[in-house]
Amino acid sequence: MLMEECFLKYIEESIKNNWDRAALTDFKGATYSYKDVARKIEKLHLLFEHCGIRKGDKIALCGRNMSNWGTAFLAILSYGAVAVPILNEFKADTIHHIVNHSEARLLFAGDVVWESIRMDAIPGVDGVLRIEDYSLRFSRQEQLTQARNRLNELFGQKFPERFRPEDVHYEYDRRDDLAIINYTSGTTSLSKGVMLPYRSLWANLKFALGVFGLTPGEQVVSMLPMAHMYGLAFEFIYEFACGMHIHFLSRTPSPKIIADAFAEVKPHLIITVPLVIEKIIRKKVFPTIEKPHMKLLMGIPVINEKIREKIRQKVVAAFGGRFKELIIGGAALNQEVEHFLHAIRFPYTVGYGMTECGPLLSYDDWQTFKPGSCGKAVDRVTLRIDSPDQQHIVGEILAKGDCVMTGYFKNPEATAAALDPDGWLHTGDMGIIDADGYVHIKGRCKNMILSANGQNIYPEEIEDKLNNMPYVSESIVVEREGKLVALLHPDTDQVEADKLTEGQLAETMAENLKEVNRQLPAYSQLGNYELYREEFEKTPKRSIKRFLYQ
Numbered sequence: 001m002l003m004e005e006c007f008l009k010y011i012e013e014s015i016k017n018n019w020d021r022a023a024l025t026d027f028k029g030a031t032y033s034y035k036d037v038a039r040k041i042e043k044l045h046l047l048f049e050h051c052g053i054r055k056g057d058k059i060a061l062c063g064r065n066m067s068n069w070g071t072a073f074l075a076i077l078s079y080g081a082v083a084v085p086i087l088n089e090f091k092a093d094t095i096h097h098i099v100n101h102s103e104a105r106l107l108f109a110g111d112v113v114w115e116s117i118r119m120d121a122i123p124g125v126d127g128v129l130r131i132e133d134y135s136l137r138f139s140r141q142e143q144l145t146q147a148r149n150r151l152n153e154l155f156g157q158k159f160p161e162r163f164r165p166e167d168v169h170y171e172y173d174r175r176d177d178l179a180i181i182n183y184t185s186g187t188t189s190l191s192k193g194v195m196l197p198y199r200s201l202w203a204n205l206k207f208a209l210g211v212f213g214l215t216p217g218e219q220v221v222s223m224l225p226m227a228h229m230y231g232l233a234f235e236f237i238y239e240f241a242c243g244m245h246i247h248f249l250s251r252t253p254s255p256k257i258i259a260d261a262f263a264e265v266k267p268h269l270i271i272t273v274p275l276v277i278e279k280i281i282r283k284k285v286f287p288t289i290e291k292p293h294m295k296l297l298m299g300i301p302v303i304n305e306k307i308r309e310k311i312r313q314k315v316v317a318a319f320g321g322r323f324k325e326l327i328i329g330g331a332a333l334n335q336e337v338e339h340f341l342h343a344i345r346f347p348y349t350v351g352y353g354m355t356e357c358g359p360l361l362s363y364d365d366w367q368t369f370k371p372g373s374c375g376k377a378v379d380r381v382t383l384r385i386d387s388p389d390q391q392h393i394v395g396e397i398l399a400k401g402d403c404v405m406t407g408y409f410k411n412p413e414a415t416a417a418a419l420d421p422d423g424w425l426h427t428g429d430m431g432i433i434d435a436d437g438y439v440h441i442k443g444r445c446k447n448m449i450l451s452a453n454g455q456n457i458y459p460e461e462i463e464d465k466l467n468n469m470p471y472v473s474e475s476i477v478v479e480r481e482g483k484l485v486a487l488l489h490p491d492t493d494q495v496e497a498d499k500l501t502e503g504q505l506a507e508t509m510a511e512n513l514k515e516v517n518r519q520l521p522a523y524s525q526l527g528n529y530e531l532y533r534e535e536f537e538k539t540p541k542r543s544i545k546r547f548l549y550q
Contacts, residue, residue, distance in 0.1 A: 008198075009172055010209075014240060014243050015034050016166075016168055018243035019035045019165050021033060021034055024071070025067065025245065026067050026250050027247050027248060029250070037074070038165075038168050039163055040068075040071045041071060041074055041078060042163065044075035046147070046155060046158065047144075048075075048081065048106075051106075051127070053105060055079075055080035058081065058103050059081050059083060059107075059108070060104035062086035062109050062227070063110020063111070063132075064110055064250050065248045066131065066132070066248050067248060069110070072129075072131065083181075084181045084183075084193075086099070088110060088225075088227070089225075092113075095117060096122055100121075100122060101409070102409065105124070106127055106129065108129050125140070126139070127141060127144045175202075178195055178196075179196055180358075181193045182355050194356050194408060196405055196406075199402045199403070200358035203358070203379075203401065204234075204238075204358050207380070208233070211365065214269055215242065215243075219247065219265050220244055220245075220269050221235075221247050221261045221265050222247065222248045223235070223249045224330075228355070229355045230271070230330055230353065231271070234360075247261065247265050259280075263320060266320040267320050268322060268323055269327070271329070273330040277326075277328060277333070277337065278334055280319075281337050282337070284318060285314070286340075312346060326349075328348060329353060329374075331542065334467055336468045338350075347367075349366040357381075357399060357403040361383060361399050362374050373438035375438065381399060382401060383397060383398070383439060387432075391432060396445055397427045405419075429445070430444065430456075442460070447460065449479050451523040451524065457523065462520065462526070463475045463476065465516045465520070469512035469516065471508055472491065472509075474488075474535070476549050487536075488532065489535055490533075492533075505531075513528075536548075
């Protein structure tokens with residue numbers, strides 16, 4: 001096998017080449033250099049070795065994003081064990097289930113989840129380490145307790161002089177060796193353990209190294225959960241392999257915390273989900289440009305261009321001012337927001353991927369990106385549409401390539417349903433690929449509703465229109481007794497600010513329904529709506545858990 005195709009080679013070389021550079025910072029907290037990370041990795045290797053962890057054993061990680069989470073993840077992989085990242089937002093029962101189902105022998109648990117974990121519910125685990133400082137929270141094994149107590153002594157024995165770059169050497173991976181079991185966050189069903197081999201991590205990293213164009217010492221803010229492949233691949237692995245400086249938002253990233261981090265760090269690349277962008281644009285930008293005099297000025301061609309440039313500068317400044325590109329993924333971007341970003345020449349692009357591909361399937365640089373699409377198939381990936389005419393007839397998106405998973409852990413039925421005998425992954429997403437190769441997603445197969453006259457209805461397309469209506473924060477379209485019903489969560493801040501009564505809100509929502517129906521064909525008309533006072537429950541990448549509302 002070519003050295004060029006070894007994922008761990010990139011990690012090892014980055015540590016050696018960037019030895020004294022800043023690597024990881026917990027925002028408003030401590031900073032660790034690449035050599036600090038290497039030293040911690042080595043100590044964790046000694047701990048694993050002395051408590052009998054073998055290559056291929058599973059080690060789970062559950063906690064908020066932080067430097068020690070990233071370091072433990074790299075230590076697990078470079079030791080030859082299998083990482084099992086678990087979203088800290090999961091309920092305790094789900095965490096217990098994943099730890100048991102994955103057969104994890106060790107668990108790194110953060111303070112945010114530790115109190116809810118019951119050791120009697122995870123009998124197969126030898127011990128639990130605290131992510132924040134790697135201290136031992138619980139041990140069922142004398143060797144583990146001893147090794148943790150003697151860790152500094154063991155490290156001193158192994159490196160009696162000093163720990164140097166030439167001491168860093170990881171046994172290189174083989175393409176199909178298992179690297180990660182990543183349990184999906186489930187918008188449509190229960191979690192499944194996606195088995196990602198090293199070739200998947202390598203393919204995603206190799207692609208990013210070829211197109212994102214970042215250099216050692218540049219900075220990024222990590223705000224997406226690293227227990228999700230999108231955040232892990234493009235806010236941590238790629239940046240670490242580049243020699244960049246990663247700043248972790250260890251607290252829940254509210255819009256204010258994100259804004260503070262952007263202002264302080266001024267990241268060179270921004271990876272995010274639509275919800276973050278949409279909130280910033282709707283709350284900070286739209287109110288300004290919707291004032292009558294601004295609308296008038298934007299209608300005058302010469303002034304229009306100057307105003308657009310001013311607005312563009314303002315929006316760019318809100319994200320720190322020096323990023324090369326802002327990449328949006330994880331869900332569809334609202335059409336109104338996308339139209340606005342395109343109109344002001346904002347450097348954004350939309351990608352498409354899924355956990356089962358570790359995650360990237362399509363992307364395009366912002367300068368050539370086609371609005372409404374999610375880019376073209378990335379290198380080492382082939383995409384096709386399961387329909388007689390992939391440019392015009394919607395069908396399921398199928399994918400093949402180095403990045404595709406080997407299957408679902410201990411779930412042959414689900415594996416057989418997702419991977420066909422020819423190696424094509426059935427993504428569950430419906431779309432078309434246009435004449436230029438751009439992918440356009442219409443919705444999820446499972447969400448598609450078949451009308452009485454046999455027409456395919458994609459609820460996501462209707463929701464996109466609803467979400468542009470006055471006082472609508474978010475929506476879900478479902479089928480009830482043969483009729484389409486809109487579930488609406490109102491923008492409570494705006495309702496309160498405008499002092500709307502219950503009656504006025506109901507009147508506005510009924511008017512919204514009429515307006516949306518005017519834009520829809522007869523077969524996909526909405527029959528009614530229901531108001532939901534609480535925000536819809538979401539996965540950590542901010543997709544609505546639709547199955548709870550069907």
